[in-house]
Amino acid sequence: MTAPLATRMLTADAASIGEAARCLAAGGLIAFPTETVYGLGADATDGRAVARLYAAKGRPAFNPLIAHVVDLAAARALARFDADAARLAQAFWPGPLTLVLPKQARCPVADLATSGLDSIALRVPDHAVAQKILSAFGKPVVAPSANRSGHVSPTTAAHVLSDLRGRIDLIVDGGPTPVGVESTIVACLDEPTLLRPGGVAREAIERALGRPLLQFEAAAAPDADDVPLAPGMLASHYAPHTPLRLDARTVEAGEALLGFGPTTPAGAEQATGALNLSERGDLTEAAANLFSHLRALDALGARAIAAMPVPHGGLGEAINDRLKRAAAPR
Ligand code: TXA
Ligand code: MG
Numbered sequence: 001m002t003a004p005l006a007t008r009m010l011t012a013d014a015a016s017i018g019e020a021a022r023c024l025a026a027g028g029l030i031a032f033p034t035e036t037v038y039g040l041g042a043d044a045t046d047g048r049a050v051a052r053l054y055a056a057k058g059r060p061a062f063n064p065l066i067a068h069v070v071d072l073a074a075a076r077a078l079a080r081f082d083a084d085a086a087r088l089a090q091a092f093w094p095g096p097l098t099l100v101l102p103k104q105a106r107c108p109v110a111d112l113a114t115s116g117l118d119s120i121a122l123r124v125p126d127h128a129v130a131q132k133i134l135s136a137f138g139k140p141v142v143a144p145s146a147n148r149s150g151h152v153s154p155t156t157a158a159h160v161l162s163d164l165r166g167r168i169d170l171i172v173d174g175g176p177t178p179v180g181v182e183s184t185i186v187a188c189l190d191e192p193t194l195l196r197p198g199g200v201a202r203e204a205i206e207r208a209l210g211r212p213l214l215q216f217e218a219a220a221a222p223d224a225d226d227v228p229l230a231p232g233m234l235a236s237h238y239a240p241h242t243p244l245r246l247d248a249r250t251v252e253a254g255e256a257l258l259g260f261g262p263t264t265p266a267g268a269e270q271a272t273g274a275l276n277l278s279e280r281g282d283l284t285e286a287a288a289n290l291f292s293h294l295r296a297l298d299a300l301g302a303r304a305i306a307a308m309p310v311p312h313g314g315l316g317e318a319i320n321d322r323l324k325r326a327a328a329p330r
Contacts, residue, residue: 004166006229009157012129012174021136023169024049029056031146031160032133033174034125036096036182036199037069038160039143040168043134047110047288049140054112055284056167058149061321062287063141064115066098066123066183070134075099077121078107079142084209085188091208091318094126096179097201100187113142114240115322116291123183129174154237155180176257186213238291238306240298244327248306256302258293260310262287271300283315291317294326 010016012033020030020041029042032179040057042049044067051239054062069075072089079101081089089098103109114120125131134141145153146160146168154160155174164171184198186205193214194202204211242256244281251257259265259276268274275293277286297305307327310319 005169007161007165007168007171008169009171009173011205015174016054016170017129017132017136018050020133020170020172023138024133024137024141027052028169029167029249030133031154031157031164031168031171032130032143033127033128033157033172034068034143034175035127035177036125036179037124037155037177038146038157038171039130039141040146040160040164041138041141041143044109044113044142046138047112047292048284050110051284051287051315052142053142053317054287056118056164057144057147059318060145062112062115062290063144064117064119064121064319065113065140065144066121067109067113068123068125068134069131069140070131071124075124077106078109078208079120079122080104080111084192085246087208088186088205089124092205093124094131095104096126096181096183097205098123098183098185098196098198100185100189100195102189106163109140109142110288111291111295112288115251116294119189121185121188127174127177129172133172146323155184172307173177187216200217239320239326239328240294240295241299242302243304244294244323245304245306246323246327249308251306253305254306255306256278256297256304258297258305258307260308265306265308271306273297273300277310277319281311283311283313283319286310287315287319290322 023030024043030225042053082122098121100121141156155177160171179199182198184194187193195216253270257271257274262279277289
């Protein structure tokens with residue numbers, strides 16, 4: 001991040017809720033209470049805002065985020081619900097349950113927010129302030145817990161301030177959060193699977209389903225938000241079909257070019273296609289473009305994608321992490 005922001009803290013009321021919605025629409029970052037923990041919200045459809053959110057949290061990697069929506073109808077615009085998912089949404093929304101579902105083909109959520117995956121995590125929070133912000137804003141809001149990466153989740157506005165002062169625009173103070181642990185995460189991609197224990201008890205979910213949940217082996221601790229919950233399976237990393245050649249300083253015949261910065265590498269004229277993550281070398285812009293550019297270049301059917309080097313500072317660490325994973329042999 002560049003210059004520190006003047007983080008404002010406002011008590012939750014009609015004026016501050018309106019301010020939060022305006023701030024989201026302007027690409028800003030706002031912390032707000034949900035029934036579980038305070039979330040750090042950004043416009044889910046704005047890749048630049050999502051990139052700023054990762055930078056503010058200091059996440060070492062782009063872990064996929066939960067998109068918060070006002071109701072089931074808004075959720076259906078983003079993801080496909082099978083019968084189990086519909087039953088769980090019916091039983092527990094609004095409330096501390098997150099469902100990981102197949103993304104709709106025309107889902108407007110930024111690729112960066114879902115780490116380029118074909119699935120999306122959705123939740124309808126049961127908190128008056130969160131509900132009012134979502135309905136005033138009118139679009140999905142991605143919100144990880146509003147703590148610095150590696151710290152515990154905040155349950156008061158003061159926790160948020162001590163972690164994120166100077167890094168976000170606004171904190172809406174709605175008092176302590178009632179549940180105090182994060183939402184339970186269940187994937188309904190195939191057989192319903194518990195990915196993270198949380199605010200809704202497993203037994204209650206199993207009663208609603210009428211059968212036991214599968215348990216994801218390495219189900220992360222509730223506050224381990226930097227650890228992908230299911231690296232090998234559900235949250236497996238986005239990987240292009242086209243081989244990726246890292247740290248490319250030249251382009252070979254038949255390759256597509258993933259550029260970074262103002263320099264054009266030797267051989268660029270023979271590229272089958274070229275996209276630049278950020279011509280001005282801006283890492284926030286590069287993060288916002290990363291997954292969509294990879295997808296677009298992958299679709300060209302080139303021999304390989306030559307990815308120019310990206311510096312390692314700030315968001316560069318996460319960008320390089322994802323490029324390395326995308327390049328890993330399969
Ligand atoms: O209670 C909560 O869920 C809070 C409040 C603010 O809503 N949010 C929260 O978000 O805990 P976060 O980012 O700290 O944790 C979200 C977890 C991460 O571990 C992430 O890997 C997982 O959800 N996740 C998100 N999308 C996923 C996906 N498509 N597949 C598997 N896991 C996913
Ligand atoms: Mg967290």
